[in-house]
Amino acid sequence: MKKKLYQCVPQDLKWKEDKMIIQSQFKKENDEICYLLGFNNYIIITKVMKVFQPQDLQQQPKKYIHLDFDIKFEILRENQVKQGDEDDSLGQIKGISLIKDLGNETITYKKYLGGEKIIKQWREYLSNRINQWQFHQMFKVYKKIGKGNFASVYLAQKIEDQKKMAIKAFSKQAAYAEEQGKEAIVNELKIMRQLNHAHIMQMHEVYETSNSLYVALELLEGGSLYDLIKEKTLLSTTQIQQIMVGVLQGLHHMHQKKIMHRDLKLENILFKQQKQMDSVVIADFGLATKVDEPVYLYYRCGTPGYVAPEVINIKDVQGHYSEVCDIFSLGLVFYLLLSGKQAFPGKSYGTVVKQNREAVIDFKIKQLQQAPSQALDLMKKMLERDPNKRVSATDCLKHPFLAEMNNQMADDFVNDSFDEIDEIGEVALRMNALNEETIKFDAFRRNAILNSPGSPGILDTKQLKQQKVIDSLNQLQMNSPLLNGKTDTFDSIPNIGTPKNKQCQNGFQQSPMIKHSQFKKSIPLQQQNQDNPLQKYSQQQKN
Structure with a gap:
């Protein structure tokens, strides 16, 4: 059964008192005009004329989207005719799609069309709150620079602005199967999105596909x-x-x-x-x-x-x-x-x-x-x-x-x-x-x-x-995906062109009680080729 993206605005939602962060006019696929009002953790959808403050609305809105972990967004682009296999250029931005990820159930989505400037503003607003759907066409991946029993880390470059990042990729299925696995992921993403400081590792964006999660992190070249x-x-x-x-x-x-x-x-x-x-x-x-x-x-x-x-x-x-x-x-x-x-x-x-x-x-x-x-x-x-x-x-x-x-x-x-x-x-x-x-x-x-x-x-x-x-042997906590995501080896970034075969510094099996960052977690080897273009790109670079 197909479930709706929207929910009815609850009676206790104090939207007139909350601070509105962004508002824009969009056109839906049927050419109907609508307005999205973005707040800290929800979006209100209305058909009335554009407003400047929530209290200016003439009537109570009926639809809203709560920005929880199951809501994703995707940037829509014009179709681009590729000039060859090496052509990674992107089409012009034309809109944004809001998606409800229901796991094995049908994915519900709505498309909102608008100008590139407006869409980029909404991307910035949404990136600080929810994950972006899809990943493959957005990055050029050069080399695997870190790995562990469950983890893979890649040196990658975002095609849109040529910015180099470290991409940590892991299987959602493996992570969610752990005790409190999904809760741990939600918690860490929520924490990192609140932090913005020169002496804290920056998380740029988070992408998802049906099977995997990709975390784009600041590329740190100085070791630990x-x-x-x-x-x-x-x-x-x-x-x-x-x-x-x-x-x-x-x-x-x-x-x-x-x-x-x-x-x-x-x-x-x-x-x-x-x-x-x-x-x-x-x-x-x-x-x-x-x-x-x-x-x-x-x-x-x-x-x-x-x-x-x-x-x-x-x-x-x-x-x-x-x-x-x-x-x-x-x-x-x-x-x-x-x-x-x-x-x-x-x-x-x-x-x-x-x-x-x-x-x-x-x-x-x-x-x-x-x-x-x-x-x-x-x-x-x-x-x-x-x-x-x-x-x-x-x-x-x-x-x-x-x-x-x-x-x-x-x-x-x-x-x-x-x-x-x-x-x-x-x-x-x-x-x-x-x-x-x-x-x-x-x-x-x-x-x-x-x-x-x-x-x-x-x-x-x-x-x-x-x-x-x-x-x-750390015995302070019970098993979680934060344990299995530890990356045991990591190549030196300045020597990116020189592959290394490092032995794990730690020859002991991890205790089920230790906790490490979820974002040292990655796709098990047997699953890596199912939903992971990173292996393909890495292989292309070697050839």
């Missing part, structure tokens, strides 16, 4: 913080400040929207460009959630060794905690960057979990003895066990250890870094003292490298491998 540590890169104190400020500015943006990440660790801190620490971004929002959700999708989650104590110790499924859980996780990363040691250095999964639960941290290890006093002060405040006493992202950016770097990297963060002081000279004295400590600490770490392979500031290879084992 894990990669840097694995390569034994010694980061200077200034570089550590850049990383910390960038991540904190991203967290500040998230926390203002009452969103918490809940899985900050080395692998989820990435860089836009190689060797540019100020290009740092936060990635992987598979565990992110709103602080005020009545019940969290996953209430106890994350990676042992990086989890805030209030999260790892929570026992009530309906319990809550706040966004400062991310500050604790980042504090553990900070500890590792400065000392080269993990705050919870257990050699087994059980030991690390126990240490993480107790959250007793040794700040007197020899690797931190010559660390700048301001750095230690900030670290202790970030690693405060009591979340009610822990500093916020805003407080961290104002802290003397990071304030000057925050000034240099200021984006949308309104900076009032220092508290009011009587004499401006006190600021200069404070900064000079910090610079002197920083110089001594960097020299201490450089000298240590020359004398010992397991030096301060460089995480020992055995420790790093051990943490990967801990990651693989």
Whole structure:
């Protein structure tokens, strides 16, 4: 049975009070004129004359579309005569189609015809709320750059504007079959659509076909913080400040929207460009959630060794905690960057979990003895066990250890870094003292490298491998599509022309309890050729 796209406007819909975001006149296929009024999460359809405010409507509208996960849109174009197999040009935009995806049932759709400028405005409005139907004709795909047991990631270029992106593709059937699979996808898309910041990985668009989902993400070419540590890169104190400020500015943006990440660790801190620490971004929002959700999708989650104590110790499924859980996780990363040691250095999964639960941290290890006093002060405040006493992202950016770097990297963060002081000279004295400590600490770490392979500031290879084992045995949650979507290997973007056959860093089977971003998920190998032009395009590039 064919189901309708529209619903009757419910009596409790306060459309006259809600803010209207966009409105336009369209022509339907039968040449009838209609008007669409776009609000935050629904569209009203009316036949009356164009209005400027909802209250100007002469009568109660009868039809509306609630913009939930089952509603998609597609850009309609004029038919284009191809000049050959290599011709990827697109026809002129002529309209937009709204679609209701009912799975195995009939798809219902309506076409609205209008000028290209209007359609592009509606595309921008809809892209921030729902997925776009179809994918194949919109992208030129060059190469698979990442893969895992269930995941495939491709380097692609959008034909319309030639913009390069990373496309993560996965099977809807496989994802939805997992426990809370669809809910996890809806949650992550909703979270990422609310975020727009230089230090947060950007999600450009989301496309769907009947079988697959394609997520177009910002192409990050600088690798991860894990990669840097694995390569034994010694980061200077200034570089550590850049990383910390960038991540904190991203967290500040998230926390203002009452969103918490809940899985900050080395692998989820990435860089836009190689060797540019100020290009740092936060990635992987598979565990992110709103602080005020009545019940969290996953209430106890994350990676042992990086989890805030209030999260790892929570026992009530309906319990809550706040966004400062991310500050604790980042504090553990900070500890590792400065000392080269993990705050919870257990050699087994059980030991690390126990240490993480107790959250007793040794700040007197020899690797931190010559660390700048301001750095230690900030670290202790970030690693405060009591979340009610822990500093916020805003407080961290104002802290003397990071304030000057925050000034240099200021984006949308309104900076009032220092508290009011009587004499401006006190600021200069404070900064000079910090610079002197920083110089001594960097020299201490450089000298240590020359004398010992397991030096301060460089995480020992055995420790790093051990943490990967801990990651693989993470027992904090039950199975979900976020686990199976993990991408185990990823080629270096600058070496895109040189295929690599990398072995998975982690030889252990993932526990059914760990959570990773849904968008590391992809099409199982046996399904990839059914509804996936990416394989075809990749093969063409090789030939």
